[in-house]
Amino acid sequence: MKKDELPQAGGEGQDEEKPSGTTAKKTRIPLLFIGAAIVFVVVVLALGLGLGLGLKHKKGAAGGTQSSNGTLPSSANGTSGTSPDISFARPSWRRNPLDYELDLSWDINAAPTTRVFNLTVSEIQAAPDGVLRPLLVINGQFPGPLIRVNQGDRVLVNVTNQLVNGTSMHWHGFYQNGTNWMDGTTSITQCAIPPGESFLYNFTVEQFGTYWYHSHFSTQYTDGLVGPFIVHSPEEAKIQEMYDFDQVVLLQDYYHDLSTALLPGYLASGNENAEPLPDNGLIQGTNFFNCSSYDSDSGYTCYQNSTRAIFNVAQGKRYRFRLINTGAFGEFQVSIDNHTIQVIEADSTLVQPVTVSRLPIHIAQRYSIVFHANQTATNYWFRAHMNDLCFSAENPVLDTDVRALITYTNTTSDPTESVDWASALDGSCEDLALSDLVPYDPLPAPQVDITYPIEVSFQIGNFALDKAYINSTTWVPDTIPTLNQAVAGLHANDANFTTSGVSSAYDASQLIIDVPTYKVIDILINSLDEGAHPFHLHGHQFWIMASGAHGDFNWNSYPTLNMTNPMRRDTLTVDAFGWALIRFKADNPGLWAFHCHISWHMEAGLLMQWQTRDDIMKGWTIPSDVLALCNAK
Structure with missing residues (x-):
């Protein structure tokens, strides 16, 4: 559907977010004035590029030399340098941090309505941490805009591609x-x-909680196409009494090069288990980076006026932070100096509050934490420590202690009384213990019908490329979507598309398990790899029946599994050489990806699919605008 054909949503409660634009009349302007204006704009850009949320750091040793005229280079491959440590307005591409504060006056009891959003994706030059690079943005800003709706709302999101x-x-x-x-x-x-086209996503939201959205094209979201998606419900009333403020917090590892430049080297022969390592971490899309970490001939342009995120708090108030790990590779261990935190949500499942000092959060996972601002009124560090113990190597420019400022006094000075927790950082990449996560609303697990064991591994494939495998298949994106193939095959009564189990109807690069009618499925994931994997199942939540950091699942334990109220989520970390047993109802018709959410691993082939409810799918007609995407030039 073209952008100018976007349906208009009627009635109260309509939300619409449109890219801003300006128009101007043509007129003659003296050349001297034009020159002065250009110089002013260039200086403004040079000074404002790296500035963000207000917490600044004194300039350290320069990694190179500042350009003689102080202007902003046009390419991230220019001269390395620094610019003065000065205050300036937030650059237009940096999202206002207030956008992620959730007004508690939002009506969670409002009748379902239609809400319209417009997202335009494009590429700009920007420096979220002071290092200039190409960045993919939504509506001209990074990170992406907040989408906020109620359970039951119809959501129309028009995505325009300017890449x-x-x-x-x-x-x-x-x-x-x-x-x-x-x-x-x-x-x-x-x-x-x-490129140059638009598409309208049109769906109704059935759930509530903390979610996010991102590009699902190659490794693209790694370069900036991410944003939060919050869904409210009357059911939230029972926990809203626990906090006075509600805040979205985006965490991500961050690279100083485009993922498209890093990917070929990762997949190249002789590079087994050597994922690209992050250069920094971001909180709310910003962080400090020490420009002296790069030599003058590094090829990077670095501005020393980058900033950390700031969270203002009031004495005695309680704060809900909705943490979302939107990164590509790194797990974070989150803590707040001098403050304990209570976990109340995991992957949109409300849980019985559990108090911890540190919380691990892997790629694509979401947690809500609540903390009480009951300490001495000063400044403290919010820490998202990147767990590089799970990396295969070290990056000398990476500071794993990614921090933001919690301030009681609305000041930007470094904390003097802030003390990190004495408990050691966990050297493994594991989720919070299953025993700590108990769903607030019990939902018993059903009895299983079929169990499918799968093995996760990396192998040297054709041309000595390092590829990822689930069982014996390494995924390669097909030119025709597997959903399109399935619906066409079911319409034609092709028996290959209706055979229960591993399907033979698709290309050899597609591992698809067909569950033609309603069944309850167990997936036993066995990792033969030395790295941890955050696995995500599309279209479902699953029960986590059991997991282990090593060894094998004990089949004799089946009768003793917790069936009463096991934890439910959609993204689970399987530790190195570990295993997990998850259960889901195969009742949602369609083709659903199941994959590691580390973007490098998915692109290496660590993805399979579930084909469910052929009995319903055979009556489907895929909308014409969806089919048209495959015919667009």
Whole structure:
């Protein structure tokens, strides 16, 4: 659907976010004035580029020399340098941190309505941590805008692609029941949105909690196409009494090069288990970076006026932080100096409050924490320590202690009384213990019908490329989405598309397990790899029946598994050489990806699919605008 064909949502409660634009009349301006204006604009950009949320750091040793005229280089491959440590207005591409504060006067009891959002993706030059690089942005800003709705709302999101490559948008954690083609998974539920074109995502939200959205085209989201998606419900009333403020907090590892430049080296022969290592970490899309970490001939342009995020708090108030790890590779261990935290939500499942000092959060996971601002009124560090103990090597420029400021006094000075927790950082990449996560609303697990064991490994494949495998298959994106193939095959009564179990109807690069009618499925994941993997299942939540950091699942333990109220989520970390047993109802019709959410691993082939409810899918007609994406030039 073209952008100018976007349906208009009527009635009260309509939310619309449109890219801003300006127009101007043509007129003659003296050349001297033009020259002065250009110089002013260039200086403004040079000074304002690295500034963000207000917490600044004194300039250290320069990693190179400042350009003679102080102007902003046009390319991230220019001269390395620093600019003065001065205050300036937030650059237009940096998202206002107030955008992620959730007004508690929002009506969680409002009747379902239609809410309209417009997202335009493009590429700019920006420096979220002071290092200039190409960055993918949404509506001209980074990170992406907040999408906020109520359970039961119909959501229309018009995505316009101004990139040179295709794109898509995935709504992470949503069921998409009856709208599988709106899942946004390139090569599985749709073809990519071509450059210069728009596509309208149209679905109804059935759940509530903390979610996010991101591009699902190659490693693209790694370069900036991420944003929070919050869904409210009357059911939140029972926990809202626990906090006075509600805040979204985005965490991510961050690279100083485009993922498209890093990916070929990762997949190249002789580079086994050597993922690209982050250069920094961001909180709310910003952080400090020490420019002296780079030599003058590094090829990077670095401005020493980068900033850390700031969270203002009031004495005695309680704060809900909705943490979302939107990164590509790194797990974080989150803590707040001098303050304990209570976990109340994990992957949109409300849980019985559990108090911890540190919280691990892996790629694509979400947690809500509550902390009480009851300490001495001064400044403290919010820490998101990147767990590099799970990396295969070290990056000398990476400071794993990613921090933001918690301030009681609305000041930007470094804390003097802030004390990190004495408990050691966990050297493994594991989720919070299953025993600590008990769903607030019990939901018993059903009896299992079928169990499918799968093995996760990395192997040296053709041309000595390092590829990832689930069982014996390494995934390669198909030119025709597997959903399109399945619906066409079911319409044609092709028996290959209706055979229960591993399907033979698709290309050899597609591991698809067909569950033709309603069944309860167990997936036993066995990792043969030395790294941890955050696995995400599209279109479902699953029960975590059991897991282990080593060894094998004891099949004799089946009768003793917790069936009463096991934890439910959509993204689970399987530790190095570990295993996990998860259970889901195969009742949601469609083609659903199951993959490691480390972007490098998925691109290496660590993805399979579940084909569910052929009995319903055979009556589907895929919308014409979805099919048209595959025919666009």
